Amino acid sequence: xxxxxxxxxxxxxxxxxxxxxxxxxxxxxxxxxxxxxxxxxxxxxxxxxxxxxxxxxxxxxxxxxxxxxxxxxxxxxxxxxxxxxxx
Amino acid sequence: xxxxxxxxxxxxxxxxxxxxxxxxxxxxxxxxxxxxxxxxxxxxxxxxxxxxxxxxxxxxxxxxxxxxxxxxxxxxxxxxxxxxxxxxxxxxxxxxxxxxxxxxxxxxxxxxxxxxxxxxxxxxxxxxxxxxxx
Numbered sequence: 407x408x409x410x411x412x413x414x415x416x417x418x419x420x421x422x423x424x425x426x427x428x429x430x431x432x433x434x435x436x437x438x439x440x441x442x443x444x445x446x447x448x449x450x451x452x453x454x455x456x457x458x459x460x461x462x463x464x465x466x467x468x469x470x471x472x473x474x475x476x477x478x479x480x481x482x483x484x485x486x487x488x489x490x491x492x493x
Numbered sequence: 494x495x496x497x498x499x500x501x502x503x504x505x506x507x508x509x510x511x512x513x514x515x516x517x518x519x520x521x522x523x524x525x526x527x528x529x530x531x532x533x534x535x536x537x538x539x540x541x542x543x544x545x546x547x548x549x550x551x552x553x554x555x556x557x558x559x560x561x562x563x564x565x566x567x568x569x570x571x572x573x574x575x576x577x578x579x580x581x582x583x584x585x586x587x588x589x590x591x592x593x594x595x596x597x598x599x600x601x602x603x604x605x606x607x608x609x610x611x612x613x614x615x616x617x618x619x620x621x622x623x624x625x626x627x
Contacts, residue, residue, distance in 0.1 A: 427594035430584075431500075431536075431555070472500050472582045473541040473551065 416453025420462075428461055430468040433475060440466065443479040494559045496531075496586040496595045499523070501572075502551040502579040505538060515577040516554050522571045528560035532602040545579045557599050 419438065420428075428435065439447050439454065439462045446466055449459045469475040501519050503512050520530060536553035545551065560568070565583065572581045586595040 426590055429594070429598065468582060468584065470542075471580070473502065473543060473545060473580060476542040478543075 418453060418455040418458055420458035421455055425458065425461075428465045430465045430472065431474065433469060436462070436466055436469060436475065440475065444476050494529075495562050496557070496559045496592055497528075497565065498584045498586065498595070498598070499556045499558070499568075500582040500584075501554045501556070502541075502545070502581070503554065503577055504579055505548050505550040505552060507552070507577070511577075512552050515575075518575070518577070519554070519572070520556060522568055522575075523556065523558050523560070526560060526564040526568050528558040528564065528568070531557045531559065532599045532606070533557070534602040534606065548579065551579050555602075557595065557602065 430436075439452055439459075441447050446463055449456070452459075454462065466475060470477050499519075501516070503515050507515065516533075516535070520533065523530060534555045534557075536555060538550055538552050541549060541551050569581070569583060572578060586592050
């Protein structure tokens with residue numbers, strides 16, 4: 407198993423930074439917990455703790471409603487650094 | 494009274510004055526329902542992550558305010574009728590932690606909209622919107 411593990415030893419990035427509240431408007435912060443296709447990354451890959459994962463998932467859903475983050479990315483639309491084009 | 498935040502996306506086809514008028518209209522809806530606006534932040538014209546009603550861009554405006562929880566349904570009803578808005582997002586800040594975050598956000602907005610930024614924002618927004626109208 408240890409050979410197959412893709413990611414290093416897991417720890418919660420948000421706990422380390424002592425994040426109490428995440429604002430859905432700063433998209434750059436959400437990028438860590440989003441995949442290439444803007445799916446919410448699972449806890450087992452990012453290492454987020456339960457509390458912060460819950461926070462992140464609600465925040466990402468809010469950001470999707472506000473059109474900061476796409477709901478779906480089709481094959482044609484996949485761009486390497488899409489947030490640089492925003493603004 | 495409870496703290497709320499409303500994000501509003503105004504149609505990009507409007508001119509700068511029309512956008513200001515519709516933002517004022519939105520603020521009026523909140524104040525007429527007994528809301529106290531703490532801060533309002535113009536995020537400006539931005540590209541949307543996905544097209545809404547066939548428009549690729551939108552003018553973002555965020556308003557922080559506090560009202561009685563019962564007034565929210567009326568405010569949202571008025572927003573839904575309003576055809577100037579592409580989208581609105583209402584967020585409630587109820588727990589102690591969230592209220593602290595809300596205060597922080599309000600202060601942050603007040604700092605940025607204080608004297609230096611105020612002169613910059615209208616000049617920046619005006620040419621952008623004109624270019625899009627053409």
